[in-house]
Amino acid sequence: MKAILSFNLPADASEFERASHADDWYLAVYDIVDEIRRRVKYGGAGDEVEDLRAWVNNMLNERGLDPYKE
Numbered sequence: 001m002k003a004i005l006s007f008n009l010p011a012d013a014s015e016f017e018r019a020s021h022a023d024d025w026y027l028a029v030y031d032i033v034d035e036i037r038r039r040v041k042y043g044g045a046g047d048e049v050e051d052l053r054a055w056v057n058n059m060l061n062e063r064g065l066d067p068y069k070e
Helices: 013-020 022-042 047-062
Strands: none
Touching (some): 022 047
8 A cells, every 4th residue: 555645835834744753743742752751650740741641642542642652
């Protein structure tokens, strides 16, 4: 299966930039979520960090995103 994204440049330049850097965004979000998880699990994080973790996970789930899905 193939998928082709097409953009009308320069009008769609910002959309093109977001699409072409999607992997970088994914990896950054994965690292953030993993660091929060690590701090909660091993660092004795306080309620604020645990609340942040829950908020991030809820926000990702609402958008159908799962940083741990391969």
